[in-house]
Amino acid sequence: MSAPASAFRRLQGQAPGRGTGPLLDGRLRDLLAGKVIVMTGVTGFIGEQILWKVLTELPGTTPAVLVRRKGSTPARDRVVALLKKKIFTELREAAGGAEELLEARVRVIEGDLPNVPALPADLDVVLHCAGDVSFDPPIDQAFRTNTIGTRALMEQMLAAVTGPDGERTKVPHYVHISTAYTAGRRRGAIREAAHEHDVDPQAETEAGLAMLELVEAQSRTSEQLTRLRKEAERVHRQAGYLTTAADTERRRKEWVQKKLVEAGTERARSLGWTDVYTFTKALGEKVVAEVGKDIRVSVVRPAIVESSWKHPYPGWIEGFKMAEPLILAYGKGQLPEFPASPDSVVDIVPCDFVVNAIVAVCATEPEIGEPVYYHSNSGARNPLNFRDLYGYIRDYFLAHPFEGGARGAAALPEWHFPGAASVERLLFTSERAASLADRAISLAPRSKTTRRMAQELDRTTKELSFLRRYLSLYNEYGQSELHFVDDNTLALHRSLHPEDVDAFAFDSTAYDWRTYLQDVHCPAVTEPVRRMDAVRRRRGQRPRTYRDLSRPEEAPEKVLAAFDLDGTVMSGNVVETYLWARLPELGAVSRVREVADVVRRLPLWLRAERRDRGTFLRSVYRRYAGADLAALEEFVDTAMAPSILERVSPDAVRRLREHRAAGHTTVLITGAIRPLTRPLEPLFDVIVAADLATDAAGRCTGFLSGPPMVGESRAAWLRHYAALNDVDLARSHAYADSHVDLPMLSTVGNPVVVSPDVALMRAATSQQWSVVEWRASAQQPRWSLPSRS
Structure with a gap:
């Protein structure tokens, strides 16, 4: 055990892994046999692997997945498309196809959050892992997903297990997937317990939704529309009034979104949270405790979830999560510094460890009316600080650089961790210089040289915009002094049946960071980028709308x-x-x-x-x-x-x-x-x-x-x-x-x-x-x- 983790154990007066939650008594396949698990979020990163894990390891368990219709595509067709992914290959082949796998093992419930339809009366567990995972969604969207959606799902769950006489036919187990960062801007040890605060979820939700109407009204004032129209005219006046009008409306909508994001961020920080995502997730936990006071409730709080360590295969990941854009930007020489404290812990946990912990939690039976909280993280017993993270990633790209173009491989920046204020000054100076250069280029005569200069400036501006966005989002996480205690999670892991350990382990000391980052994670996230870069090089700068006219065409x-x-x-x-x-x-x-x-x-x-x-x-x-x-x-x-x-x-x-x-x-x-x-x-x-x-x-x-x-x-x-x-x-x-x-x-x-x-x-x-x-x-x-x- 690391020294910091030991110190926090002594502070709590606990031995490692002596949790207060329920433990497992038998194999997971037996504990969950015959049960119906209603799941949300199966088309997302964590939800997809949970569905795979249930279908692979729990043959007697029935997942009933709540999936929304997307455009004209019904929910059922979306689930069939999901089952055609690589992760489900063995299951699909064994069943004879995606349709056959669906018919044999999966129920589909078409619906959405917060418009949740009636849920099956035979449900046993409701596993809610859907939610807005962006750190900076508009404030109304964050509340609609993370608080209103959660309440609607739980109310439909209670309605499903309530008979015509108003009596409950069974006591369901509601498992809520939250985030470790609902702790907000606290410092020090964070216990596996409800966070103490007196913020009213209902009042904040109503205020958050009202912001949409308020900001929309502000965006339509004559002063604001005049400003936006003049901005559009500076760019599009020559093209015509309709083009200018369309761009004015685009700018108005972007302004509304920006203001709603700002409103969410400022409201969250005014109450002690880093952003509107963690703020509304924290209020969602309070909704869970309120609505679930008469049922079994578990709350799982993952930290920063990244690619899998082992299952379904090392490096499995869907899409780019928190760290990937930063890793790729660094590897391409586009991230000159990062406003993190070098000794702050970056609490990364592989996806399969989170999924295994969630499935194990589903098999527990907490006391009615006493929610149990679990931290799924690594910082408690296998901490990784930003200095070491930087070192491992730098060594990886020194050994495996991105193949460069005519200029060769990108030069990797050397980080010195000068602090957030220094990074902000550097970024502000660069943005100012880019703005002046853009003004000069707009006055320059048209030529190939001018276009080349503009392209270089656009690349620089894009990189600066990337830096501004991600440094703003992650600045607080880079300075974090949170240490998540995981006693309940460790105790639950230690109660796994010996025959389940290989498939369901989630002890974060099972891997070392150098191996995970350099042999598993970085290859997984850079491989598709390298593949696409190779395709572009083979094709060259092939025009996209400059068509080959030599081929015969119809009419x-x-x-x-x-x-x-x-x-x-x-x-x-x-x-x-x-x-x-x-x-x-x-x-x-x-x-x-x-x-x-x-x-x-x-x-x-x-x-x-x-x-x-x-x-x-x-x-x-x-x-x-x-x-x-x-x-x-x-x-x-x-x-x-x-x-x-x-x-x-x-x-x-x-x-x-x-x-x-x-x-x-x-x-x-x-x-x-x-x-x-x-x-x-x-x-x-x-x-x-x-x-x-x-x-x-x-x-x-x-x-x-x-x-x-x-x-x-x-x-x-x-x-x-x-x-x-x-x-x-x-x-x-x-x-x-x-x-x-x-x-x-x-x-x-x-x-x-x-x-x-x-x-x-x-x-x-x-x-x-x-x-x-x-x-x-x-x-x-x-x-x-x-x-x-």
């Missing part, structure tokens, strides 16, 4: 391919093409005057473009006033066509030809004036462009005959064209380079982003759209003008 005539012009199909912009058209007809002095006037107006035009691209285009096209439209078209055909075609990307032409070969309708949608698209007519089936209005003499008025086709107008045109021509937009394609084209790209099933601006590149990354670089082909300098004969 290709129902597919269109829409292309933006400037920056996508060809290099150039409306100011540049205006000067191409205008300057050749001017003398030297007039050319200088015209260029000077355009340069003078550029800042005004750029500000207009940031607000509304349609306004910007109208301002430029005013300068065509007085031009002869027919002469302009002739000049484009005879003089400008070579310059325009020279600037068309050969990659774009190649892709256009692939679409035509596939039988797709090719569409050019541009805000450029129609005369400038004339050289491109052979490439497209349909061209949508800006039309210059003319007077009776055929001279341009400086106005357009209709609104320019930009932003959401392009998406509306595509939907209208698709409806008229029976086009399937879900199978169609679109190509564009600017954030203003986000609505058009979002309209089709296969959007492709071409040499984008930073805002569109980020949108593409978030939505997993393909990003391609199409090279320009211009041989002449951009300032080279077409000649006018």
Whole structure:
């Protein structure tokens, strides 16, 4: 026994393992034979292994699982899918299939928390291991799951064993899975007993649920909506009002969630708990004691549950739990420090030890009205501190680094445990620097270098966001001075029948941390990541929405391919093409005057473009006033066509030809004036462009005959064209380079982003759209003008 653990035993005046709870008298399969165990949470991490353990080791026990319908998938189908997992392979093969295993051994009850349906009258044990396990759920969600759901389940349990005359037909055993951290911000030894506090679960639940209505109302005030709308406009103004409105509403919902999380955290800490998860779980325990005052009640409090030591196989784990994101981030060089006290105990316990303890508890018979508490943890007799945890994980990654890319394996940070305040200062400084860099990049001209810098910054920002979230969540756990006494649990383990020890042991001294972490846990959590990294390397940066058009497809005539012009199909912009058209007809002095006037107006035009691209285009096209439209078209055909075609990307032409070969309708949608698209007519089936209005003499008025086709107008045109021509937009394609084209790209099933601006590149990354670089082909300098004969 470790010195700290011995000291706490002496403090309590107890010998190790001399618990006060009931013990086992026989084999578990016999004690639980013929019993019906109603279980919640079987689709979760712990619940899945409990179901496996019952089906494997307790042949005479019937699990009745409460599972909710998910969308259109009934509960029964979800359980069948569960039984098809690797963990159930032997059981499934022995039964002849998942359906057969279900029919032979498992009852399914379709329902949810807190909407619990009637439970079977022949139940003997109710095992409640469902619950919100996130440390920072919204406050209303935490209460709805951990207190309201618990009360509803227990009330239905009591109703199931109560006859028509109001008399109880049997005394059920309710086993509640809580968490060791319901102790909150206490320090020192934590006994296996009810926590003393005078917080009213009912009052806190009502207040927690009321927060949703309050925060929703706050989110809809004019002040808050104005702030959110302006934030959305800064990003999406060019794309259009509907895009801005959708982003405003997204931001409002995110704000509501954030405030509900903050409300839960602050209320928990104001009453002495670390977070709303542990707070509502503690109140859930109080609900259990209140509703279960006339039945048998056991409460199991696991610490930090991680991968299995032995069963169903070493390293078994479902999903990422508490430690995995931190382990993986450290192995990839993304966790420079951690705000933990090096000598604080990190109380990890393998999942199979928790499951074995829970099953053993189900087989006990506690006294009616006297709840028994069990800590499932390792810190009492096999403590692991943060310094040793760091050392074992660092040694593992030094021996087994993640395979790096071009830069090689990531450099592993060296932790010095400077304290939470120092880590917070480092994080704040890094966040500030990233914010300033982002502002600079938003003002930089578009280029491959700018995109590369933005990608690097986005990776850094993502890492900082990860650090901020996890350091905020785990900061208190890293400073914890809790020591969970496990006398009841150890005494229960020692009462196991000798023939049950191999399958059901849960004594935390059975393993050493170096072996568990380096040979079992780390390989288990890194293997799927290594496998996915290898797959990505083999595939390379394969585009996700840039489809292979060489394969025959059904009804290709129902597919269109829409292309933006400037920056996508060809290099150039409306100011540049205006000067191409205008300057050749001017003398030297007039050319200088015209260029000077355009340069003078550029800042005004750029500000207009940031607000509304349609306004910007109208301002430029005013300068065509007085031009002869027919002469302009002739000049484009005879003089400008070579310059325009020279600037068309050969990659774009190649892709256009692939679409035509596939039988797709090719569409050019541009805000450029129609005369400038004339050289491109052979490439497209349909061209949508800006039309210059003319007077009776055929001279341009400086106005357009209709609104320019930009932003959401392009998406509306595509939907209208698709409806008229029976086009399937879900199978169609679109190509564009600017954030203003986000609505058009979002309209089709296969959007492709071409040499984008930073805002569109980020949108593409978030939505997993393909990003391609199409090279320009211009041989002449951009300032080279077409000649006018």
